Amino acid sequence: MNRWAGIGTLTAKPVLMAVEDGKKKYTRFQMVCRNQREHDIVQIAVWGGKAVMLTQDDRVMLEKGDMLGIAGPIKTSKFEKNNEGRVMVEVRGEDITFLGKRIENKIIPIPESTLDDLNNFDITGQDD
Numbered sequence: 687m688n689r690w691a692g693i694g695t696l697t698a699k700p701v702l703m704a705v706e707d708g709k710k711k712y713t714r715f716q717m718v719c720r721n722q723r724e725h726d727i728v729q730i731a732v733w734g735g736k737a738v739m740l741t742q743d744d745r746v747m748l749e750k751g752d753m754l755g756i757a758g759p760i761k762t763s764k765f766e767k768n769n770e771g772r773v774m775v776e777v778r779g780e781d782i783t784f785l786g787k788r789i790e791n792k793i794i795p796i797p798e799s800t801l802d803d804l805n806n807f808d809i810t811g812q813d814d
Contacts, residue, residue, distance in 0.1 A: 690777045691757035692728060693785065694719035698750050702741035713737040714776070717754065729776040730756055736782060751788030757781040
């Protein structure tokens, strides 16, 4: 089973990007997932309608420090940087749950009615 699930806070505001043809939209961001002794930085990629929603929907307005629950498959890709072969590991965010906004260094839970509305966002036909 190739599936990762975790809860974490955003290290920066997600930004919408597009591949070269401009038709496929995506966003990449990092989350900090903590346990009692350490933390991990997890690279997340979200594609299609979910990426548009995360970066442009006024109801979401994600910012650094906001808390999300993310689940999806782990993907690897190879690339070259400075003539060295590298491997990038990321989670493809398929299931996204909005857990809270960071306001003045405190996580404020999102109201349940807004949370239900966002988690039921219709993205049919918008993913790749």
